[in-house]
Amino acid sequence: MRSGLLLTLALGCTFLSTSHVVAAGDPGDGSLAARYKADARRIIDAVMAGNDAYNKLETLCIEIGHRLSGSPQLERAVEWAVAAMKKDGQQNVRAERVMVPHWVRGSESATMISPRRESLEMLGLGRSIGTPPEGITAPVVVVKDKEHLARIGKAAAGKIVLFNFPMPPYDPERGAGYGQTVFYRTNGASLAAAQGAVAALVRSVTAKSLHTAHTGAMRYDPEIPKIPTAAVSIEDAETIARMTKRGIEVVVNLKMEAKTLPDAPSANVIGELRGRTHPEEIVVIGGHLDSWDVGHGAHDDGGGCVIAMEAINVLRKLNMIPRRTIRVVLFTNEENGLAGGKAYAADHAGEMKNHVAAIESDSGIFQPRGYSLECENDAYEKVALDQLSDIVRLLSPLGPMDAKLGGSGADIGPMKPEGVVLLGHRVEGSTYFDYHHTAADTIDKIDPVLLSKNVAAIATVAYILADMPDRIGTPPTPDASSH
Amino acid sequence: MRSGLLLTLALGCTFLSTSHVVAAGDPGDGSLAARYKADARRIIDAVMAGNDAYNKLETLCIEIGHRLSGSPQLERAVEWAVAAMKKDGQQNVRAERVMVPHWVRGSESATMISPRRESLEMLGLGRSIGTPPEGITAPVVVVKDKEHLARIGKAAAGKIVLFNFPMPPYDPERGAGYGQTVFYRTNGASLAAAQGAVAALVRSVTAKSLHTAHTGAMRYDPEIPKIPTAAVSIEDAETIARMTKRGIEVVVNLKMEAKTLPDAPSANVIGELRGRTHPEEIVVIGGHLDSWDVGHGAHDDGGGCVIAMEAINVLRKLNMIPRRTIRVVLFTNEENGLAGGKAYAADHAGEMKNHVAAIESDSGIFQPRGYSLECENDAYEKVALDQLSDIVRLLSPLGPMDAKLGGSGADIGPMKPEGVVLLGHRVEGSTYFDYHHTAADTIDKIDPVLLSKNVAAIATVAYILADMPDRIGTPPTPDASSH
Numbered sequence: 001m002r003s004g005l006l007l008t009l010a011l012g013c014t015f016l017s018t019s020h021v022v023a024a025g026d027p028g029d030g031s032l033a034a035r036y037k038a039d040a041r042r043i044i045d046a047v048m049a050g051n052d053a054y055n056k057l058e059t060l061c062i063e064i065g066h067r068l069s070g071s072p073q074l075e076r077a078v079e080w081a082v083a084a085m086k087k088d089g090q091q092n093v094r095a096e097r098v099m100v101p102h103w104v105r106g107s108e109s110a111t112m113i114s115p116r117r118e119s120l121e122m123l124g125l126g127r128s129i130g131t132p133p134e135g136i137t138a139p140v141v142v143v144k145d146k147e148h149l150a151r152i153g154k155a156a157a158g159k160i161v162l163f164n165f166p167m168p169p170y171d172p173e174r175g176a177g178y179g180q181t182v183f184y185r186t187n188g189a190s191l192a193a194a195q196g197a198v199a200a201l202v203r204s205v206t207a208k209s210l211h212t213a214h215t216g217a218m219r220y221d222p223e224i225p226k227i228p229t230a231a232v233s234i235e236d237a238e239t240i241a242r243m244t245k246r247g248i249e250v251v252v253n254l255k256m257e258a259k260t261l262p263d264a265p266s267a268n269v270i271g272e273l274r275g276r277t278h279p280e281e282i283v284v285i286g287g288h289l290d291s292w293d294v295g296h297g298a299h300d301d302g303g304g305c306v307i308a309m310e311a312i313n314v315l316r317k318l319n320m321i322p323r324r325t326i327r328v329v330l331f332t333n334e335e336n337g338l339a340g341g342k343a344y345a346a347d348h349a350g351e352m353k354n355h356v357a358a359i360e361s362d363s364g365i366f367q368p369r370g371y372s373l374e375c376e377n378d379a380y381e382k383v384a385l386d387q388l389s390d391i392v393r394l395l396s397p398l399g400p401m402d403a404k405l406g407g408s409g410a411d412i413g414p415m416k417p418e419g420v421v422l423l424g425h426r427v428e429g430s431t432y433f434d435y436h437h438t439a440a441d442t443i444d445k446i447d448p449v450l451l452s453k454n455v456a457a458i459a460t461v462a463y464i465l466a467d468m469p470d471r472i473g474t475p476p477t478p479d480a481s482s483h
Numbered sequence: 484m485r486s487g488l489l490l491t492l493a494l495g496c497t498f499l500s501t502s503h504v505v506a507a508g509d510p511g512d513g514s515l516a517a518r519y520k521a522d523a524r525r526i527i528d529a530v531m532a533g534n535d536a537y538n539k540l541e542t543l544c545i546e547i548g549h550r551l552s553g554s555p556q557l558e559r560a561v562e563w564a565v566a567a568m569k570k571d572g573q574q575n576v577r578a579e580r581v582m583v584p585h586w587v588r589g590s591e592s593a594t595m596i597s598p599r600r601e602s603l604e605m606l607g608l609g610r611s612i613g614t615p616p617e618g619i620t621a622p623v624v625v626v627k628d629k630e631h632l633a634r635i636g637k638a639a640a641g642k643i644v645l646f647n648f649p650m651p652p653y654d655p656e657r658g659a660g661y662g663q664t665v666f667y668r669t670n671g672a673s674l675a676a677a678q679g680a681v682a683a684l685v686r687s688v689t690a691k692s693l694h695t696a697h698t699g700a701m702r703y704d705p706e707i708p709k710i711p712t713a714a715v716s717i718e719d720a721e722t723i724a725r726m727t728k729r730g731i732e733v734v735v736n737l738k739m740e741a742k743t744l745p746d747a748p749s750a751n752v753i754g755e756l757r758g759r760t761h762p763e764e765i766v767v768i769g770g771h772l773d774s775w776d777v778g779h780g781a782h783d784d785g786g787g788c789v790i791a792m793e794a795i796n797v798l799r800k801l802n803m804i805p806r807r808t809i810r811v812v813l814f815t816n817e818e819n820g821l822a823g824g825k826a827y828a829a830d831h832a833g834e835m836k837n838h839v840a841a842i843e844s845d846s847g848i849f850q851p852r853g854y855s856l857e858c859e860n861d862a863y864e865k866v867a868l869d870q871l872s873d874i875v876r877l878l879s880p881l882g883p884m885d886a887k888l889g890g891s892g893a894d895i896g897p898m899k900p901e902g903v904v905l906l907g908h909r910v911e912g913s914t915y916f917d918y919h920h921t922a923a924d925t926i927d928k929i930d931p932v933l934l935s936k937n938v939a940a941i942a943t944v945a946y947i948l949a950d951m952p953d954r955i956g957t958p959p960t961p962d963a964s965s966h
Contacts, residue, residue, distance in 0.1 A: 062725045065599055073599075116548060116556075121922065210693040211778070211922035235778075238927040242545045295694070295718075439604065439694035444721040 032390040032468060039320065039467075040394035040460045046318055047456035053310040054448045056084060057303060061296035061443040068293040069333040070102030070264035077289050078267045081305070081330050085271035088313045090328070092274070095267035098343040100333040102264040103127055105293055106257025110201070110230060113137065114251040115243065121233040123215035123294060123437075124258045125185060125202075126336040128229045135255035136160070136199045136228065142241045145184070146191055157196030160252055162232070163188045164241045167207045170430045178433060181205045182216065189229035190221035199254050200229040203237035208434045211235050215292050216437045217336045228256050266290070268340045269330040273312040273321065275466060281324040282351065283466040284358035285311060285458055288334030288341075288411055295441035299432060303446060303454070304361035304425070305330045311459035322467035324356060331411035334362070341411035345418070352418040356471045359458060360409025361425035364432040365446050367399055368457040372406030372424035375473055376416055381405070384421045384473035391464050398453045421473045425458055515873040515951060522803065522950075523877035523943045529801055530939035536793040537931045539567060540786060544779035544926040551776040552816040553585030553747035560772050561750045564788070564813050568754035571796045573811070575757070578750035581826040583816040585747040586610055588776055589740025593684070593713060596620065597734040598726065604716040606698035606777065606920075607741045608668060608685075609819040611712045618738035619643070619682045619711065625724045628667075629674055640679025643735055645715070646671045647724045650690045653913045661916060664688045665699065672712035673704035682737050683712040686720035689916050694718050697920045698775050700819045711739050749773075751823045752813040756795040756804065758949060764807040765834065766949040767841035768794060768941055771817030771824075771894055778924035782915060786929060786937070787844035787908070788813045794942035805950035807839060814894035817845070821893055828897035835901040839954045842941060843892025844908035847915040848929050850882055851940040855889030855907035858956055859899055864888070867904045867956035874947050881936045904956045908941055 060077060067074035078095050085093045103126055110120040124130075141159045143149040149156065149163075167181040184191075184202045192200040204214035211233050220226050232240075240250050269289060275281060287304020291297025308328045315326070331340035345352065359371070370392050375381035388403040395401040408422035416422055435441040465472055543560060550557035561578050568576045586609055593605040624642040626632040632639065632646075646667040651660040667674075667685045675683040687697035694716050703709050715723075723733050752772060758764060770787020774780025791811045798809070814823035828835065842854070853875050858864035871886040878884040891905035899905055918924040948955055 058725060062722060062729065063598075063731070065601065115546075118548065208693070209923065210691070210695040210917060211925075212693040212695070235923055235925040235927060239545060239779075239925065242541060242926070246545065248546070296722075434693060440692065440718055442694075442718040442722065443725070444718060 032387060032464060033393045036391070036394060036464045039463065041397070042318065043314065043320065043460045043463060044397050044456045047314050047459060048452055051310050051314055051452060051455055053306045053451050053455045056306040056309060057298065057446060057451065058443055060302045060306065061298050065296050066291050066293050067289065067297060069100040069266060069290050069336055070104070070261065071293065074266055074290050074332065078269055078332070081269040081289060081309070085309060085328065088309070089316060090271035090273065090312060093271040095269050096343070096347060097265060097267050098332050098339050099263040100266040100339045101337040102261040103336060104259060104261060106130065106259065108230070108256040108258065110232060111253045112240070112250060113253050115248050120236040120252070121211050121213045122230045123213040124228070124230045124256045125215060125218040126292070127218055127220070127260065128189065128256065128258050129226050130256045130258040131199070131228045131254055135253045137251060137253040138198050140240055140244065140250045140252050142244045149191055149195060152195070154195055156192060159197055160199045160201060160254065161188070161192035161197040162201040162237060162240055164203045164237045166203065167205055167433070169207045176429055176433050178205065185216050185231060186219050189218055189227050190224045193224050193227045197227060199227050202229070202231050204231045204233055206234065206433050206436070209234035212438050212440060214437045215294060228254060228258070230254065230256065266332040268332055268344050271309070271312070271328045273315055273326040275324040276321045277323045279325045280351070281354050281356050281471070282327050283324055283356050283462055284327050284329050284412065285462045286329035286331060286411070287361050288332070289330040290333050290335055292335055292437050294437070294439040296443060297441055298443045298446050299364035299435050299441050300437065301334065301362045303365035303451065307361055307451070307454045307458050310455045311462055314455065314459050315463055320463060322463050324466040326462050326466050334411050338410055342414050344411070345414035352415065352420065355415060355418065355420040357421040357423060357465045358412040358415055359423040359425055359462060360412045361454065361458060362409050362411070363425070363427050363429060364435070365451050365454055366427040366429065366432065367450055368395070368401065368454050369426045369428055370395070370401035371403050371461060372408060372426055373403060373421065374405065374408050374416065375421045376419050380419070380421065380473035387472050388423070391461055394460060395457050398456055423461070425454070427454070515870060515947060516876045519874070519877060519947045522946065524880070525801065526797065526803065526943045526946060527880050527939045530797050530942060531935055534793050534797055534935060534938055536789045536934050536938045539789040539792060540781065540929060540934065541926055543785045543789065544781050548779050549774050549776050550772065550780060552583040552749060552773050552819055553587070553744065554776065557749055557773055557815065561752055564752040564772060564792070568792060568811065571792070572799060573754035573756065573795060576754040578752050579826070579830060580748060580750050581815050581822050582746040583749040583822045584820040585744040586819060587742060587744060589613065589742065591713070591739040591741065593715060594736045595723070595733060596736050598731050603719040603735070604694050604696045605713045606696040607711070607713045607739045608698060608701040609775070610701055610703070610743065611672065611739065611741050612709050613739040613741040614682070614711045614737055618736045620734065620736040621681050623723055623727065623733045623735050625727045632674055632678060635678070637678055639675060642680055643682045643684060643737065644671070644675035644680040645684040645720060645723055647686045647720045649686065650688055650916070652690045659690070659912055659916050661688065668699050668714060669702050672701055672710050673707045676707045676710045680710060682710050685712070685714050687714045687716055689717065689919070691917045692717035695921050695923060698777060699920045711737060711741070713737065713739065749815040751815055751827050754792070754795065754811045756798055756809040758807040759804045760806045762808045763834070764837050764839050764954070765810050766807055766839050766945055767810050767812050767895065768945045769812040769814060769894070770844050771815070772813040773816050773818055775818055775920050777920070777922040779926060781924050781926045781929050782847035782918050783920065783924055784817065784845045786848035786934065790844055790934070790937045790941050793938045794945055797938065797942050798946055803946060805946050807949040809945050809949050817894050824894035825897050827894070828901070835898065835903065838898060838901065838903040840904040840906060840948045841895040841898055842906040842908055842945060843895045844937065844941060845892050845894070846908070846910050846912060847918070848934050848937055849910040849912065849915065850933055851878070851884065851937050852909045852911055853878070853884035854886050854944060855891060855909055856886060856904065857888065857891050857899065858904045859902050863902070863904065863956035870955050871906070874944055877943060878940050881939055906944070908937070910937070
């Protein structure tokens with residue numbers, strides 16, 4: 001039963017009658033923006049006056065560090081998050097066990113040995129196999145993309161293929177161009193192996209580099225032999241490409257101890273601000289607690305975790321307890337398996353109908369820009385977007401915001417088939433991929449004021465979603481809409 | 484004899500009478516700007532239509548690579564530069580032997596071993612001694628600056644001192660703040676050793692980092708025991724500082740094979756565009772051919788070398804042979820000894836009076852902004868600045884330019900006591916120190932169009948300095964100034 005519908009009928013048209021006018025001018029008296037204006041201001045002012053998010057993030061980054069699935073650090077992070085939310089007085093705090101892939105990097109190197117000896121800045125890609133102890137030594141063939149590789153064909157046999165596909169500079173309209181570029185990180189090894197290559201290198205997925213390698217997950221095509229694969233810095237990819245263009249043969253030795261161990265135990269961490277009237281209805285907010293094994297996962301996604309933790313901490317301190325429950329979920333294993341997100345949806349299948357909405361923050365901590373929204377049901381999606389547009393107006397003290405249709409987050413994706421309204425916490429994106437999956441993803445890259453703004457935004461939106469009389473996305477009743 | 488003075492008298496006041504009005508409005512008919520307007524336009528148009536500078540720089544960076552004093556690569560670079568200038572048809576092309584310091588880095592690492600194991604991004608500092616083979620393992624004490632170290636005093640004994648002095652963000656008015664920051668790279672080891680420290684680490688001299696270490700020269704105080712010293716990335720310095728601030732003891736193992744070998748032979752490389760009427764009078768233009776042993780010295784200072792080489796190449800192709808000689812000097816050993824600059828001034832002491840001016844480019848290849856000027860003689864300096872202000876107007880097709888008093892370049896500095904007018908080739912400086920002395924100083928950071936603009940600027944100014952009737956800086960005669 002969707003109790004929100006009953007509430008709607010009980011509360012009448014004050015809320016629903018305005019759900020169609022959110023795009024026009026100032027909010028009417030009955031809009032969500034009007035209803036929650038004072039609450040939003042109270043939350044924002046309280047967060048911006050001071051909060052514990054930066055201390056939480058610094059504790060996670062400095063005292064625990066990076067936390068790859070299967071690592072002892074990730075398990076320390078699970079214990080820390082449970083303890084921190086208990087200390088904050090959250091309810092139903094628990095770690096829900098999830099088995100996760102356990103890939104380990106080991107020692108690794110890539111060295112140009114001809115025409116001259118030069119150490120390459122590299123990072124093996126997650127899930128890659130390793131090399132023999134002496135490494136793989138072979139000439140390098142440079143290709144721009146898969147069409148180029150197809151033209152070269154079997155000439156790549158016995159070689160190390162370098163995919164030198166550049167990520168475009170950030171574009172405010174089109175974004176970062178991550179999707180088209182990450183294709184080679186994900187699929188490069190099998191594409192190269194299909195032509196008989198002995199290893200694959202990919203230019204790091206970034207538009208900016210200070211001799212910086214970017215790791216990330218790759219995937220083997222089960223029909224094709226597995227070969228080791230690693231990312232190299234833009235500088236090294238360009239050097240090798242320019243050498244070969246000048247007719248100079250480049251020989252590289254690639255050494256990787258990488259291997260995959262049996263799955264390891266990990267956990268999703270949960271803590272709640274229980275709803276005052278409909279605690280069984282849930283708004284999920286969260287990020288992922290795991291990271292790659294370089295840097296400290298400050299932007300990706302320590303920040304997403306601590307803004308969710310701090311959002312309910314602030315609301316509890318303000319004694320702002322919404323009708324429904326706000327549930328913080330810190331997912332495990334987003335980076336190389338998504339086991340946490342899948343397990344959450346499966347473990348909570350019985351209460352999925354009571355999941356009103358889920359918000360994920362996994363794009364780093366920058367100036368917040370609003371929210372994206374997606375919902376399996378198109379009619380709900382349209383209504384929900386109108387309502388969200390209304391709500392985000394209340395974030396204007398934090399800067400320009402908007403709501404738009406779009407992807408939300410990998411960890412909450414498994415809830416989409418259940419009809420849950422999914423929101424992505426959006427931020428200014430011009431520098432995220434400079435740090436993404438690198439040793440440079442550290443807390444010195446986090447602006448404390450922007451961190452607070454992100455706490456304020458997600459706390460406000462989560463509060464309203466959990467407190468608004470009707471569930472987000474519920475279409476107006478015929479009576480109400482004709483009002 | 485300063486033949487320029489005779490020329491001045493012969494040519495009368497057409498040129499000199501305007502040297503006092505350069506700051507006001509359009510150039511008069513008799514100004515340098517008026518005299519050389521067509522020539523400047525011809526040079527700029529020819530350079531921007533196409534030139535060989537990028538090919539030269541790519542050859543240096545890609546085919547030779549980095550070139551630290553004493554390395555075989557530096558000697559290959561000397562041979563390449565001689566061959567390239569001969570191929571371009573330059574005159575008196577030669578390598579003038581200079582003995583240079585020969586410091587070698589060897590293998591090196593810095594590893595945090597407590598509270599957890601984490602590899603630090605580090606680069607040993609030039610001239611540092613090494614460690615024992617097992618390295619130096621000690622707790623780290625973090626200080627912000629020398630006053631902080633003085634307060635700690637002997638509590639630093641037996642420890643590794645980390646100087647965590649941050650370089651300020653680039654400021655368009657005040658510049659990069661390099662001077663105040665590099666103090667700790669240069670002097671940190673002896674400051675720490677004076678308190679009994681066993682090694683010194685310094686935060687890399689940069690305001691921006693993607694886990695990037697910056698090397699550079701250091702200096703031991705002869706009165707104080709030598710201890711090994713290295714730079715670490717901003718990320719690592721911040722991590723250690725934040726750990727210690729949280730009361731966590733950080734222990735680091737520093738391993739460095741660094742050592743100084745006997746001086747090695749190297750050379751300044753020289754090539755000339757001989758003057759048509761006063762070939763004995765010389766305008767020097769150049770940069771330094773050596774680099775640090777990381778990256779490829781693209782900005783520092785391959786770019787400075789190739790713009791000078793290409794400047795006379797373009798003038799020769801245009802058959803624009805000025806009255807005086809333009810001499811390209813590619814200095815050796817700027818980075819860790821300045822042996823090339825000192826040797827040039829000493830070896831050419833006999834002709835120093837005929838050195839009309841010297842221009843060094845050693846600030847990277849960015850948007851050119853004009854020239855700085857310094858001269859031992861204040862009266863000459865004032866006149867020279869007025870004339871230079873007049874000349875740089877002709878660079879306006881390349882962007883806004885100006886002339887101002889200021890430092891010129893380390894390699895040409897030894898000519899200052901001889902009264903030579905020294906010019907620094909100035910460029911927009913907001914990103915230079917991101918790449919400076921790092922593995923990221925590679926040709927992918929060079930914009931070909933900006934490289935051409937730098938060639939055009941230095942070719943134009945060198946041409947005018949070498950061709951203007953009187954030597955730059957010559958005060959107007961009383962008759963002329965009362966005209």
